[in-house]
Amino acid sequence: MKVLLAGNEAIARGAWEGGVRVASGYPGTPSTEILEALAQYEGVTAEWAPNEKVALDVALGAAYAGARAMAVMKHVGLNVAADSFFAASMTGIEAGLVIVSADDPGMHSSQNEQDNRRYCKFARVPCLEPSDSQEAKDLVPVALALSEAFDTPVLLRPTTRIAHSSTLVELGERQPPREVPEYRIDAAKYVMVPANARRRHPVIEERIARVAAWAETFPYNRTEWRDRSLGIVTCGVAYQYAREVFPEASILRLGMTYPIPKGLVRRFAEGVRRLLVLEELDPFLEEEIRLLGIPVTGKEVFPACGELDPAVVREAAIRAGLLPESERLPSVEVPSPPLPGRPPILCPGCPHRAVFHVLRKLKVVVAGDIGCYTLAYLPPQAALHTCSCMGASIGVAHGIAQAGSPQRRVAVIGDSTFLHTGLPGLMNLAYNQARVPVIILDNCTTAMTGHQDHPGTGRTLQGKETVRIDLAAVARSLGIEHVECVDSYDLGAVEQAVRAALSADGPAVVIARRECALLPAVRRTWQPLAVDSERCNGCGLCLQLGCPALVRTGSVVEATGRPRVRIDPLLCTGCEVCSQVCARGAIPRRPAH
Amino acid sequence: MSGYDFLLVGVGGQGTLLASDVLAATGVRAGLDVKQSEVHGMAQRGGSVTSHVRWAHRVFSPLIGRGEAGYMVAFEKLEAVRFAGYLRPGAVIVVNDHAIPPISVSAGSDRYPSDVEVRRALAAVSANVHFVRALPIAESLGEVRANNMVLLGALSRFVDVDLDCWLAAIAGRVPARTLDVNRAAFLAGRQALSDAEHADRSPHCLGRISDGTAR
Numbered sequence: 001m002k003v004l005l006a007g008n009e010a011i012a013r014g015a016w017e018g019g020v021r022v023a024s025g026y027p028g029t030p031s032t033e034i035l036e037a038l039a040q041y042e043g044v045t046a047e048w049a050p051n052e053k054v055a056l057d058v059a060l061g062a063a064y065a066g067a068r069a070m071a072v073m074k075h076v077g078l079n080v081a082a083d084s085f086f087a088a089s090m091t092g093i094e095a096g097l098v099i100v101s102a103d104d105p106g107m108h109s110s111q112n113e114q115d116n117r118r119y120c121k122f123a124r125v126p127c128l129e130p131s132d133s134q135e136a137k138d139l140v141p142v143a144l145a146l147s148e149a150f151d152t153p154v155l156l157r158p159t160t161r162i163a164h165s166s167t168l169v170e171l172g173e174r175q176p177p178r179e180v181p182e183y184r185i186d187a188a189k190y191v192m193v194p195a196n197a198r199r200r201h202p203v204i205e206e207r208i209a210r211v212a213a214w215a216e217t218f219p220y221n222r223t224e225w226r227d228r229s230l231g232i233v234t235c236g237v238a239y240q241y242a243r244e245v246f247p248e249a250s251i252l253r254l255g256m257t258y259p260i261p262k263g264l265v266r267r268f269a270e271g272v273r274r275l276l277v278l279e280e281l282d283p284f285l286e287e288e289i290r291l292l293g294i295p296v297t298g299k300e301v302f303p304a305c306g307e308l309d310p311a312v313v314r315e316a317a318i319r320a321g322l323l324p325e326s327e328r329l330p331s332v333e334v335p336s337p338p339l340p341g342r343p344p345i346l347c348p349g350c351p352h353r354a355v356f357h358v359l360r361k362l363k364v365v366v367a368g369d370i371g372c373y374t375l376a377y378l379p380p381q382a383a384l385h386t387c388s389c390m391g392a393s394i395g396v397a398h399g400i401a402q403a404g405s406p407q408r409r410v411a412v413i414g415d416s417t418f419l420h421t422g423l424p425g426l427m428n429l430a431y432n433q434a435r436v437p438v439i440i441l442d443n444c445t446t447a448m449t450g451h452q453d454h455p456g457t458g459r460t461l462q463g464k465e466t467v468r469i470d471l472a473a474v475a476r477s478l479g480i481e482h483v484e485c486v487d488s489y490d491l492g493a494v495e496q497a498v499r500a501a502l503s504a505d506g507p508a509v510v511i512a513r514r515e516c517a518l519l520p521a522v523r524r525t526w527q528p529l530a531v532d533s534e535r536c537n538g539c540g541l542c543l544q545l546g547c548p549a550l551v552r553t554g555s556v557v558e559a560t561g562r563p564r565v566r567i568d569p570l571l572c573t574g575c576e577v578c579s580q581v582c583a584r585g586a587i588p589r590r591p592a593h
Numbered sequence: 594m595s596g597y598d599f600l601l602v603g604v605g606g607q608g609t610l611l612a613s614d615v616l617a618a619t620g621v622r623a624g625l626d627v628k629q630s631e632v633h634g635m636a637q638r639g640g641s642v643t644s645h646v647r648w649a650h651r652v653f654s655p656l657i658g659r660g661e662a663g664y665m666v667a668f669e670k671l672e673a674v675r676f677a678g679y680l681r682p683g684a685v686i687v688v689n690d691h692a693i694p695p696i697s698v699s700a701g702s703d704r705y706p707s708d709v710e711v712r713r714a715l716a717a718v719s720a721n722v723h724f725v726r727a728l729p730i731a732e733s734l735g736e737v738r739a740n741n742m743v744l745l746g747a748l749s750r751f752v753d754v755d756l757d758c759w760l761a762a763i764a765g766r767v768p769a770r771t772l773d774v775n776r777a778a779f780l781a782g783r784q785a786l787s788d789a790e791h792a793d794r795s796p797h798c799l800g801r802i803s804d805g806t807a808r
């Protein structure tokens with residue numbers, strides 16, 4: 001009996017079937033659900049780590065100790081974990097280690113679309129790519145066995161389309177996990193001082209050459225002979241597009257994209273009249289094949305930017321003359337006025353909105369970070385001015401200050417992001433005494449990826465109560481003397497705290513705390529507000545908050561000629577931030593106050 | 594059977610993804626190969642949500658390309674127009690007769706398309722357009738959130754699969770305590786379209802759009 005599984009659920013199932021004992025990761029779209037699903041299985045220790053580097057170190061330690069292990073992250077997470085990734089390649093392991101790095105072609109939820117197959121070549125680590133959920137599941141035990149056979153970490157590279165698509169999967173049983181033996185001490189292999197590392201480098205070069213030879217008969221590298229006039233080398237979800245758009249073409253589908261099986265590729269190339277590579281993002285396979293001296297077409301036909309789909313592939317092939325014009329689907333012109341967009345925005349009741357209202361009012365430069373609050377860059381608030389990568393806000397604001405920029409500046413960073421990579425930045429701020437207020441937007445969860453726990457929430461991934469990091473105490477212990485905590489919903493208190501931090505002599509921290517309005521416990525307390533239409537004069541001050549629950553009505557105030565505002569009761573949570581903004585008291589607070 | 598390519602579009606929080614799960618499970622119950630793919634960006638709530646569901650004897654791509662979808666279930670009118678370019682000419686279009694104005698509209702800087710504009714846009718793609726007042730129907734059953742099952746029920750009129758497959762898929766996907774209302778909503782949606790077509794013999798059912806635009 002086959003079941004529909006999303007790629008991420010399938011990877012978790014594969015880890016369980018493959019006897020993984022320890023898994024660690026940090027949430028990041030499109031990888032988050034893997035660890036959430038794995039945490040539900042018996043016999044697996046699955047943990048959120050504060051960041052991807054720590055996650056990979058934990059998985060690596062487990063693999064050193066003889067337990068099969070997995071580290072899970074999104075593609076940019078591997079940048080954070082890169083040091084450990086290269087180290088893992090150098091040392092090898094005692095038991096299988098799989099690193100799942102989920103790439104995001106199309107940047108559905110990312111700041112770039114880097115192609116992490118490059119990392120595999122860089123670090124001499126084999127790369128496996130599934131093309132549906134069945135393979136996503138099956139390739140995990142395969143990767144673990146490969147890891148052990150060659151004493152190497154293995155990278156599994158799903159993409160958003162694999163991670164978030166559901167396809168039918170035949171389930172298997174769990175392999176009994178190997179017993180964890182007494183710890184085997186081998187300093188020459190596991191202590192990477194120069195003397196040992198110099199001996200290891202030739203070992204990993206020779207290892208990747210052996211993997212390449214083995215890849216010639218790897219069953220997931222599969223040649224499908226059909227019409228020989230066109231041969232397509234492909235991998236991952238692009239295989240599905242190749243089958244759909246070129247049903248007659250011969251296909252070499254690579255389940256292992258690094259290292260490539262040179263003999264298999266040569267034989268395939270010799271067997272077809274024209275060789276094409278269809279792959280998302282970088283011309284990775286294309287370059288590897290060119291290095292063999294084989295003429296091949298790839299990115300001159302298909303785009304290197306963005307996600308592919310059958311229509312994109314078909315159109316590119318028609319334009320390149322690979323398919324006749326008659327293959328073009330009839331296109332329909334849809335006559336419509338310009339349509340208003342529906343961009344992601346801060347939710348109704350979002351505690352961040354109040355803080356950004358204050359920052360906008362104070363006209364400060366805001367160095368931002370990665371999380372829901374990044375969305376405050378959008379109008380009407382437009383109160384966040386930089387966002388590069390996880391944890392960058394504090395260092396960037398520090399640099400703006402040290403550059404002597406005349407404007408006042410602050411850093412804003414969420415609680416989960418602060419614990420991820422914000423800590424060293426704050427330490428640096430205290431150490432070098434840069435005059436930067438840091439506002440920690442503490443909504444008590446990792447909200448953007450769907451409410452994951454972290455060391456500040458007091459709960460683990462597998463639901464155990466645990467210690468809860470006190471952010472104020474952490475800031476003080478790092479050397480910050482000016483530390484203040486406020487309720488994010490209290491506009492007056494937030495403004496006072498930010499003003500005080502701005503006039504402090506040295507670095508300062510303001511912790512603006514309020515639980516995310518979408519947390520289940522908070523949802524139960526929602527109580528919508530209403531506008532007193534007698535008092536509303538249509539000034540529109542409240543609309544500057546950019547809250548979706550505040551709606552302009554068709555009813556116009558006679559005196560001002562402006563439309564009144566109403567509150568959509570289906571959206572309003574009752575946070576009362578708009579009540580505090582309204583100068584006419586037209587949005588009464590609830591009686592409890 | 595050459596296969597079914599369904600595009601579900603709506604706004605985060607409308608139950609689009611549960612409907613897509615049920616639709617995918619129905620295809621599995623009918624003994625077909627099925628692929629389902631969600632496309633959602635950074636929004637927790639309030640952003641555009643689309644889901645692609647494909648049924649066939651063998652499905653390759655999990656994504657439907659522009660111009661390829663044969664069926665659309667739109668949970669919101671603006672989203673129906675936004676994604677109309679994904680449909681092939683003559684596609685079946687089931688539209689919830691419901692508007693959720695984006696923030697730029699409620700703030701007064703953008704305009705929501707009028708019903709006439711919505712109708713004109715969809716009519717350019719297909720004559721097979723069916724508006725369903727899913728919210729009032731679900732509300733009358735006591736559970737406004739079951740509006741997603743009302744829309745699936747309406748869609749089911751155009752899909753050659755036994756009713757049992759749909760009902761079993763619903764039973765397998767919705768929480769047990771909401772099963773009765775979800776099943777009732779599905780059947781009401783199936784019936785609503787049938788009633789509409791008896792009442793109005795015009796092939797488009799367009800006479801049944803409510804007046805007024807945004808809520």
